[in-house]
Amino acid sequence: MSTERYNAGEAEPKWQRVWEERGIFAAPNEDPRPRYYVLEMFPYPSGRIHMGHVRNYTMGDVVARYKRARGMNVLHPMGWDAFGMPAENAAMANKVHPKTWTYDNIATMKGQLKSMGLSLDWARELATCDPAYYKHQQAMFLDFLQAGLVERKVSKVNWDPVDQTVLANEQVIDGRGWRSGALVERRKLSQWFLKITDFADELLDGLGDLDRWPEKVRLMQENWIGKSRGMKFRFRLAEPRPGMESFEVFTTRPDTIFGSSFAALSPDHPIALALAETRPEVAAFIAECKRGGTTAAELETAEKMGFDTGLEVVHPLDPDWRLPVYIANFVLMDYGAGAIFGVPGHDQRDFEFAAKYGLPIRRVVAAGPEDAGKPIAGEAESGDGVLVNSRFLDGMDVESAKAAVIARGEAEGWGAGTIAWRLRDWGVSRQRYWGTPIPIVHCGACGAVPVAKEALPVVLPEDVAFELPGNPLDRHPTWKHVPCPRCGADALRETDTLDTFVDSSWYFIRFASQPADRPFDRAIASQWLPVDQYIGGVEHAILHLLYARFWTRALRRLGRLDIAEPFAGLFTQGMVTHETYRSLDGRWLSPEEVEVGAAGPVETATGSAVETGRIEKMSKSKKNVVDSDVIVDQYGADATRWFLLSDSPPERDLEWSEGGIEGAWRFVQRLWRMAAQGGGGDGQDQPLERRLHRTIAAVTANIESLAFNKAIANLYELATVIEKAAPSASRSAAVETMLRLVAPMAPHVAEEAWAALGKNGLIARAPWPEADPALLVEDEVTIAIQVNGKLRDTVKAAKGAAREDLEAMAVENENVRRILAGAAPKKVIVVPDRLVNVVA
């Protein structure tokens, strides 16, 4: 075997070909081995693979290769989240068809992924923009519709009047469309909604079983679902009129009912709208409320505004007590009942409102009965306490008072305990071209009619123009004109397409099973699912992961799938970051444009000083992107993979560094040299074997817990020990085992060295090494000798040495005696096999 340098450029494509030709990464549906499904969030084909992708897929690949070595039938697929806005933007900017753009990107990125040596089952590849994929999505949409899980509702959207399209909140910047710069209007549009709120309880409860999800993600979902226990009750108008007798309010603080000093309606509340019809000043106020933007920052600074309607309602617990009814801009129509009762003393918003409009601020909760007269000053008090100034509630604690008011409301029939959710139904209509067509036809006579299942897919037309703003589907001369599926009259296709989050809500099921005639086979899909290990960015912690959970549960409710949760294990990996550089006049500079001199970094071209900016996520605009192709060319896929796994814990951000990738490259070479030197020699090397088996155990445990950085540290240590060991049979065996341990992370060099050692078969198919428990037990341990908890010496002792012997050894220790200076120790603490602490 040659001891020349390992040539990754030659070896890597060679082994990738071998793996592919032998089809060793295929996951047969029929196979006696236990199954394991590892999945990384599939990429959007934006153009090129970036380091974040590589890090993500490398982690998944380590798991896949490791589980395969453990004898499992591993499903590790890859596909493309291929619908979305960037393709349309590219179409507008470069006059290239979204389909061409998307498939070109897929070809490029697939080549890049292949050069990483990922152990993927490419036979299961899918792209969501393929009619063979989205036709099943259309079918499921119709199934959901039939099952009552789809609804058409009017909702408010951000409308860009220039681009003639709906914008997501993130696309509205300072109240203007991000592309057109036009002032965004809040329009009402009929849109399709999926009734995710039907599953609010299930989705919340289900989180409790997801013990292999990050606590943080479960918490974020819990907050997003936002379950609040409270009470709904009805306010009667003091002077009822036809159609305007009463309205409902929701509160989480029924205990404060005697602290109420007003009621407030949302500007969208039916009563507010009814008043606006006859009273121009009401209409004007409602219009005023709507003018403000919808962004978080604007809402935060928005002042409380109210309009006194002149109406009054009767307090439910006192027929003689009347409260004014306002319309208030801070009351949301789609939460609770769209109306509230205001308790200024104990709610900060109500406090601000009351202060502005001169309404009474009453205390009904206090630290104790003696504080009943203490005024509420400065801000509302939302804390716990004892009820005061509250008639029959006086003296109760907050919880008892809540229960008492609810009980009374239920007994007297004016109110009841209830639950409010923050979660809203999922609006899936998008006024865009590059998405799944919604399979509906609007007929003047029949209304919204589903397309017949046999007529699916509703295929996107390809002859579309992007020169004009708006939805090309809507402008297409013929596409939308179809007969009504029900009555045959002239009708119009739905021209909205589905939110791309729908596409990614079930792709993991389609990976598991892909029959041509239906979305998936129930039995096969239910065998593979749930995904054992899902890996992706934390930016999907809420939307994608919640939608996928909903879709899975909806399928189960429809009897299509046997599982409730799609992802049994979830891991959210950190970003890949890099330093940023800026010239003094504010231009971003790429690392290649900067060189570090004695006086700090300077711009190579001009020699002027450069400001080193924050370490940030790699992005084109900040010019801090390191291209994976360039790195793989220079260092090879193994070194790239190794570095991405080594430097930081996988859940944290990883800073890309030249030094880091160099170090990884050195290790690959070192590994090759170690194998090239071979073992030679006979005989046993007990210490080396012990060390080897300790490493096997440690690496195994660390890969199991996805602590790749620690597994790599274990391997570095082992490498040093092997290099220093004299030739022996043990050493030869250690080198081979080392290669097997390294193989999931650096598969090519492991394969090349394995072959060079003359081993039969592929290391990619070799079983995982087992640690021999007998070799994990040390017969000699190091005992720390402490005085008052401070380390004074360490001594070797036989494992399992008696307490008395250890104590005697410590007390007689020279350093200990010097510190004690003849005094007797007060106490001696002995922790067997660990330490002795002499308390002076």
Next chain:
RNA sequence: GCCCCUGUGGCGGAAUUGGUAGACGCGCUCGACUCAAAAUCGAGUUCCGCAAGGAGUGCCCGUUCGACUCGGGCCAGGGGCACCA
């Protein structure tokens, strides 16, 4: 405003249940090999101190024989939600 996470050398980070802080990597210093360089190998590298020794895991307090680890109070950085009644 509410909820959550993080804080350890020059840097990334290790430290079963509280039990020898700084593994491993990067960087740096010195040395070997070389005419020289690259590559490689060896030694060192928390801080103060020549040393003995002392200090040290964001800060303060506490529990303990013993605290990076547990409790209380702060500070800093980051993330999520956001007029959710």
